[in-house]
Amino acid sequence: MTTSRDLLIVTMDGEPSRLVERGDLSLGLAGAELIDLLGAQEAGLHGERVVPGLAGMPDDPLLRQAASSLVREEPYESVGDWLWRRGRGLSAAYLSALEADGQLVRQRNRRWKVFWTRELVLVDTEARRHAANRYRSDEPVLAALTEAIGVREPGGEPPKVSDDAVERVLAALEDALAELAAERQRRDRRRGEAAVDNVRRGY
Structure with missing residues (x-):
């Protein structure tokens, strides 16, 4: 299992009230992918730039895809740029991968007495138990990632990550999440202003 798969599993296993965007x-x-690539020496950090490593390709297909997508020419790519580029649509790719592996199934649910919907639910697998154990044990990297995206409630001392490169990835992730939250606020404000204008115009 990879950190990214563990992150998705514990996110789906989280409290329904703590929905993650x-x-x-x-x-x-x-x-999470970049942290795993750093740990496997598939990538390294030179300052804030992601540089390709010399190790062999990972076994996990999505992590292998991530390694293959590393920019391999100078000046390389910043951690922040990697997060935005690699992250585009990545949750959907992981959901599809877990479903293909039989770790997710589509469950039929009756709603509104008329319409039927299908939603993905986790299967009780060794991978799910592994992710849950890693989460419950407060493993620092997974704890920091789940806290960053809102699965884990912040409290007390922040998770202590000893690796400087991992800390830089987590810091860049926090910046990217803050930027995304600010963009959502701007969009909501623009929608609110447009609604007010429409009311004023009689629509």
Whole structure:
């Protein structure tokens, strides 16, 4: 299992009241991938730039795809740019991968007495138990990632990550999430202003 798969599983296993925005999850998954690539020496950091490593390709298909997508020419790519580029639509890709692996199934639910919907639910697998154990044990990297995207309630001392490169990835992730939240606020404000204007015009 990879950190990104563990992150998706614990997010789906979280409290229904703590819904995670799809964009936040995608950025978190991209950050988790980069952390795993750093740990496997598939990538390294030179300052704030992501440089390709020399190790062999990972076994996990999505992590292998991530390694293949690393920019391999100078000046390389900043961690923030990696998060935005790699994170685009990444949550959907991981959902599809877990479903293909049999870790997610589509469950029929009756709503409104008329319409039927299908939603993905986790299967009780070894991968799910592994992710849950890692989360419950407060493993620092997964704890920091889940706190960043809103799965885990912040409280007390922040998770202590000893690796400087991982800390830089987490810091860049926090910046990207803050930027995304600010963009959502701007969009909401523009929609609110447009609604007020329409009322004034009689629409």
